[in-house]
Amino acid sequence: MTTRRVVITGLGLVSPLGRDVKKSWDALVAGECGIRKIAEHPDPRIPVHVAGECLDFDPERVTEKKKLREGGRFIHMTVDAADQAVTHAGLDAKALERAAVMIGVGMGSMRHIEDATRTIDQKGPRRVSPYLVPAMVGNLAAGQVAIRFGCRGPNMSTTAACTSGAMGIGEAMWMIRNGRCDVALAGGAESSVDAVALAGFASLRAVSKEEDPAAASCPYDTRRNGFVLGEAAAVIAIEELEHAKKRGANILAELRGYATLTDAFHIASPAPDGVGLQLAIEETLRDARIPADAIGYVNGHATSTPVGDEIEAQVLARVLPGVAVSSTKGATGHALGGAGAVEAVFSTLALRDGALPPTLHLEDPDPATAGLDLIRGETRQKKVDAVMSVSSGFGGSNAGLVIARL
Secondary structure, eight states, X not given: OOOOOEEEEEEEEEBTTBSSHHHHHHHHHTTOOOOEEOTTOSOTTSSOOEEBOOTTOOGGGTXXXXXXXXXXXXXXXXXXXXXXXXXXXXXXXXXXXXXXEEEEESSOOHHHHHHHHHHHHHHOGGGSOTTHHHHHXXXXXXXXXHHHHTOOSOEEOOOBTBTHHHHHHHHHHHHHHTTSOSEEEEEEEEOOOSHHHHHHHHHTTOBOOOSSHHHHOOTTBTTOOSBOBBOEEEEEEEEEHHHHHHTTOOOOEEEEEEEEEEOOSOSSSOOTTOHHHHHHHHHHHHHHTOOGGGOOEEEOOXXXXXXXXXXXXXXXXXXXXXXXXXXXXXXXXBOGGGHHHHHHHHHHHHHXXXXXXXXXXXXXXXXXXXXXXXXXXXXXXXXXXXEEEEEEEXXXXXXXXXXXXX
16 A cells, blocks of 8 residues: 655744744744743742743734633634644645644643632632633644634644644644545644743753843753743644645645654653653654655754753764754743644754754753754754654653655
8 A cells, every 4th residue: 555645735833933934934043032031920939030932922813802712822822823824835625624633732721720720719619711621621722723724624632741742743644644634734832831830840840940041941052951931833734745736735845754652761851761762763764764864954852951952962863873953942942732843843944945943052062962963053054855853751752753855
């Protein structure tokens, strides 16, 4: 049986760098940073000072004001990103009728839980909004996208911490390969710059407590001391190759390979030998049917944590020695469940434009990166034929995506 090939025809993005794909990408390749002092700090007792917030995002661009209460911020951001992807791909109602929607979400809306708890304490349980549950649960990001575009195909949310977005894209790719649909809107989203998430990650000692935005997120650097919480939503439109050709779509790239494997080691820390990530990268290459030396660029997961970045660098040096690598989280912060999807968009654009974005704030590389070609300082102009994006998350989850020229 011939494997059905899957291609990328549309991109959508809301990020701390800009409210759409063009603004975000232009800012990234220009070396701009979307990390700033938290605009409205939810609780000054929490020792976290900066975040990657989407300050110019306006939910009313795509959602009627009276319907805003039906969804959390992460849902409205997803609908916006999906709207961009559908428009970019030129998909009409007929093409979308049987489309799948797969949106990875790590935490949902913690803010709504926090507000509802306060309401119960202060006013009683009967005053809790009937829109609480639909606004907070992760799968409503995919649900609201399906409602907006009339997508009646498979609809679900992948939840695997910080690999959620990458898994949403990969699982949708497999659906198309297996003939369950011809079109899918896939990606990830997160918006958790709130008191509960900030306090929780601070208690875990996972986030940076730096007050200077330029010193807070520095992946692969010896100064790193924790990640910077970010928010974002990214959606890509993917199609079966012949379906895209038949309708005359502008094909951006081929979604060539995907795999996800697990450390089976710890609830929050990666395995010391990086076994799960290594297996995921190797399996992704096998799925893509390309050798390791065909990968011209890796968008790394590196979040700016002391342990995670080191282990990831060691794994990449073993499996993809000498490969060009950067982590765009230096510019965006870490969007948790949305991160893998954001980085899939950036990887696609890097392939399209021959522009490999740098790791911001990388001044003193960790010795563990010695076997890698780190991109720092400024965007590197270089045409490559295949790129990889890797993601890792709590619970030991790991995922890889290969995106290649058709």
